[in-house]
Amino acid sequence: MTPREIIEGDYPGVQALHRSVGWPERSLAGWRWLHSNPARLDIGAPAGWIVDGPDGEPAAHVGTLIQRFRLGERRLHGATGFNIIVSAAARGSSRGMLKTFTCQPGVFARYTFNANSKSQPLYVRHGMQAWPEQTHALKLSWVIDPLPLAISRLWRRLYQAAPGLIGPRERLMNDRLGRIARPTLPEGVTILTDFGDRSLYAAFWEALASEGRLLADRSPEVQRWRLQDPDLSQPPLVLAFERDGAVAAYAMAMMAKSNILEAPVLEILDLEALDGHADAVPVLMQALMNAGRAMGAAKLRLQTVSPRMLPRLGEFADSARREGGWGHCHVHFSQDAPDPALWSPTPYDGDYAMCLRPVPLEVRRQGVRAPLRTSGAASKA
Template sequence: MQIRPVLETDYPGVQALHRSVGWPQRSMAGWRWLHANPARLDIDAPAGWVAEGADGALGAHVGNLVQRFRLGEQTLHGATGFSIIVSPAARGASRDLINNFVQQPNVFAAWTFNANPRSQPLYARHGMQAWPEETNALKLAWPVAPLVLAAGRLLRAVHAAVPAIAPHLGEWLMNDRLGRVPRLKLPPGVTILTDLGDQSAYADFWRALNAEGGLLSDRSPAALRWRLSDPDLTLPPLILAFRRGRDITGYAQAMMAKGNIIEPPVLEIIDLQALADDAKAIPALMTALIAAARPMGAAKVRLQTTSRHGLARLGPHAASARHEGGWGHCHARFSADAPDPALWSPTPWDGDYAVCLRPLPLTPPGRSQARAGMRGTASKA
């Protein structure tokens, strides 16, 4: 097997690999969008690597999602791997694929924040460490529909006992709230964020956040606009702002996802940020997300990547969360000249979740209705 960078012409084969393991499949437009990632083009990094057989067939793949980072006035680049798939015909290729990923130049770090239990042991063999140290195995969830979650557990048990039944099950645990545009009742100070212009209040928030001196993945208005242009989104994420007058001091982004045909819908937190001097912003945003989950059709809210600092900022929501995970899904390898990792407090935004979560399987009418946007009413203090 020859290991080489992925080409745009490879994506039908990459799609076939995803199909072979039952993972969410991007459209060809979605793969082209990822391939044109502006941050990747900055440093001329591969969009991923494939293992190609003598017959030209692809036997393995790993994606390479490059992101810009800011540290004060300095711009850096980092990369998260995604969709590591190795077919039986390419057994053993994972070693060379992961080596290419972790040893790539021009990035301060290479990481995955979404390893599954089967692949998790691979990363230590390639110089990657479980990181963040205290929270690399922690996922947090806030149930809002316990009966739906129980039904999901039952379906998983049936599938585990009789795997051959899966193709005959169809799409379970859908509901008529999915894809609708609910009127959300938001806590005081929380609003739905729609203006991502370069001179918007959100742009001011991003500049203030960057000025605090942390190591931050690019959350500029342009970066958010690029993420939102993903052609495979079946409905836009919910983006919330916490405001002090006109000023934004915190923001959250979450998207509806459904892991597979027997999993319940989940409101997945993609990002959660606030200025250091506003201790109320993140708890208020979390209250809003949990309240929004059921009207949007979700069975729970989930935060799949956090840090010690991130946990501390959740306020009472840290204690009320159910702990999931446990196998160590977050691993990173830092370059010798990387900034101090303590400057970085990652969220799912830094990982592959926004591009790898399975979108809701909505019909076109539901999709068009959802794209009309959400409405919110703010409670009076």
Template sequence: MALREITESDYPAIQALHRSVGWPERSLAGWRWLHANPARLDIGAPAGWVADGPDGEPAAHVGNLIQRFRLGERRLHGATGFNIIVTPSVRGTSRRMLQTFTTQPNVFARYTFNANSKSQPLYVRHGMRSWPEQTHAVKLSWVVSPLPLAISKVWRKLYGLAPKAISGLGEQLMNDRLGRTPRLSLPPGVSLLDDFSDASPYAAFWSALTQDGRLLADRSPEIQRWRLQDPDLSEPPLTLAFERDGVMVAYAMAMMAKSNILEPPVLEILDLEALRSHADAIPVLMTALKDAARIMGAAKLRLSVVTPEAMARLRDFTRTARNEGGWGHCHVQFATDAPNTALWSPTPYDGDYAICLRPIPLDAIHHGARRPLRTSQTASKA
């Protein structure tokens, strides 16, 4: 079965494919937003590939998320493969899809940071190696509300016995804190970040970050503004800034998500970055995120991509975390002319999490109008 590049006319069929396997569905507006990815347009890369079934409609799909990267003044692009779906009518197509993805030009790396345990061997067979070597199987989480996690475990067992009956019950483990954020108690130096203009303190932080000597996914104000325009977000991500002596030196971005109707809400860390000379800001931001997770109605806080550098920066938070990994969920194939890969210490921002996580289904909550985010400053917790 031949592959072809995705066109915008394929998006209704791609929606149906995602629905058929129970994965989060994007709206048509959401697919069009993703199609307009400025990094993809830079190099004219496909938005992904499909294979048509016997009826002429797409029966297999793989997405291709292109990201810009910076290494000092050098500009590069990387590709993240996401949402491989292959229906029985085109069985075997996944191999050709991965071959097409891993041989595409104009990118220094082709990778996935979100593989499941069943798909892991497929990536290895296509020349993608587990990466980073020390932490490719690590996902860290911090429990903030044990009861919903215990209830979810019971629901999953019941689903195994009677899937149709349990599915018919609808969305479970919602709570009245979701979508109506009360006052956040933020440590000194931490504040809400909502200004991504080209002359903002964040823009100055990004400029300084590019001089740190690392290979970084593009976090420029332009790209952040594009990301925040995702029409399928049920609420904007929680974005925090850390300032020292009036200068922004670190930031964090996290998204409330709920992977399916039987899982509790989770505050997913999408990004956690600091200037190299201010790595001690990371535990402070983690304290703020963990407190926010509890207040916002999450059962836990999770960091799904971890590198050795990130482990060192987390300090005591590494010791108190649970590891939800256990298999190599991060795989990469580098181009022959790729820069020194030791300079790349990615966060979930570099992967597909921001576009593949299932936002909290706020339409399942029947309450009054959402309240604006408010903050107060308190002393940082140990």
């Protein structure tokens, strides 16, 4: 079974494939939005690959999200894989799909920062290494409201013991979800909405890029594209820490709910501060905790952690719950790739913004029933 590049006409079949394993479905507009990724268009890379089943419909899928990177004045590209799904009709094709992904040209690295415990051994067999060495298995979270987390654990145990007793109703929703949040923000922190090319944020990005680290492109152009995702149920929360009239640090987070039995979580998508302003990181973390409470989250979570970030978190690193425990971060570097020590990834570098399940606000508004989202026969890349 030979993988072929995905085309726009495949998207209804890819939707059906996601539906068959209980994964969140992108709308057709959402797939077209992903297809319009400006970084992908830079190098003419595929948006992913599929394997056709006997009926001619997609039976296996792997997406690839191309990201621009900056290293001083150098422009590079990286590729993160997402949503590997292999149905029974395409059993055995995962090897060819991963080989195709890890051998794609034009990128300095092929990686995933979102592998699940079952799929992560596949990456090692395909030449990908667990990386960063110290933190590839680490996720951090901070409890905001313990009660819904405890109820969620009970629901999951009941589902494992007797899945037939669990109906399709979305659970653990609350009245704060989807409302305009007015969190109490620490001094110096504001909600960031201006991503214009001459905005304070644009000046922050140029200052960040000039530090000489390898950074995923956070330019106003790319941020505007990300915020246009038509499948978001509410826009991400973006916070800025200002000092002396300039943005010195910023954070981006979105509300997500991984399945009907899980509590809502405020997921940190990005957290960056300029050199000399690391003290802004704990301030932004406190702002995110306050915002999570106002937005109805049961916890705050950071799913990709670099060794550089840990000391910057300050006391929040000490108070965090350690999640994960398996190598969810794997990378295959090209021979001519920059020194990996220059790269300190956050969830922004991975697929989280595209693959997290937004809180289904239409369920609360309309009383719609939703299926239980399970991993099924799929692997998360």
